[in-house]
Amino acid sequence: MSDLADFTRLAVTLEPWRHQIVFVGGWAYRLYRYEPRAYTPEYEAVFTQDADVAYKEREALEGNLKEALIGAGFEEKLNGDFKPPAARYTLGDEANGFYAEFLTPLSGSGKKRNKQTGEFEEDATVVNGGVIAQKLRYLEVLLHAPWVVNIPAAESGINEEVAGLRIPNPVSFIIQKLLIRDRRAADKRPQDVLYIHDAIELFGASIDELAPIWKDLEATLTGKQRRLVSDGVAELFSEVNDTLREAAIIPSDRQPDPEDMLKLCQFGFGKIFDMKS
Template sequence: MNDLEAFARLVQALAPWRRQLIFIGGWGHRLHRLDRRANQPDYQPVFTRDTDLAFANTEPMEGDIKQALMQHGFQEELSGDHRPPAAHYTLGDEAGGFYAEFLTPLVGSGYKRGGVPDATMAKAGISAQKIRHLDILLVDPWVISLGHDDGVLLPERMDVQVVNPLCFMVQKFLIQQYRPANKRAQDVLYLYDTVELFGALLDEFNAHWHARVALELGNLADDVRRLSVQTFAEVNDLVREAARIPADRNLSPQQIQATCRYAFERMLR
């Protein structure tokens, strides 16, 4: 089973919750390519086995997502000592298969009473991980229509929610300090590729930054501006490592640095 077939199964299983769940992460970025405003690159998106779905834990979510997933062939894989345990919902063998995980914002210290980590929660039958700075990914999601023409073999076209590209980029700066080196480099590549997809929308993103995103961030907006300047002020080891990731294109560190420096100055000015 290829990843688009697996993804189609996931979309069908989650259809009743499509107005509450938002595709984020690598698959969110991949779905950005299907927006009519996106440029059409001649290279493949960064590959990822996992599909991350975000939801607001303050809103009601009825039904049993786990049961719906199992009816479409997914299995629940539990790990860790948290209560509830962290969970992946897998399709295919664990080593090479496709899997989904559910994420929701972490608010507060990250600990419950008694010093127990506040790392997971149960909702609508599934176990979701609580992640800091995830709340910005819930702001003004885009709606993408999926169907056979896009390689997603659904019975009929279906709309899904996808992370707003500006919020997707902003969050990369906010989580930078928590990421291992290889993931930080991959995030830089995601930033560059998203700018490439939506280079015509930089002024629109700037208007949205001022009208909505910066207001949601509050004091963190200054951190995002500072980190965007710091990350792309010069060609550094992080940018060099990002340029080495894609095997299907000749991408220079100078191109990543100059493009992103210009784009973020324009979007966040």
């Protein structure tokens, strides 16, 4: 992978905080291939240049991550009107380079009172450990029972193993995408459907091990959230639809059939949710 060395630099820089952080988003999907239970596909993972780094709500990150990142060659780029503004930590050219963003769960109303003006404003960002993190709904799902993977020395880009990288278990990965589907831009939904399909395919041989994970995760969800999950499955995976068709044309090195994608996802959900045929 052409940018694996950049991700490795990020992972090495954040080594002191690995026990607190979870790599989520597209990089979790790519790192699944280093999980022993995953099968090795012939196709490449979908490219992503951003690394999302998540941590639990209100968990203190000791030390100064921002100083560590700057010392490793990252630059903080601020944007937006939030207080504090949203931030990216970039390597190389801002438009084309690798970058990291920090995320933490959003709970409550999503509003906070400005201590100076007394008015309510968006509760969208927070400073922790020197870095600015975005607050997102349903992110706590990705932090439930994370798995741990290692990047082997031969692939890390630094000739050393990068160990102890925490990523969401595949059930959490799938469920969070179902929960956020209505919050995602329309052009992002096909990619999420492809991620769901590929996650089920990667762990197809051990799919029976995922049902207990769902039982544990389900117990942490509200009734509304459980309905959102079931509604998401019905909306996206009841029949071949435009979203599935668009998902099928995303990869450049394979041509999955939408009907086959649908059947695999329905099979996977039946196993994960322990549905009896």
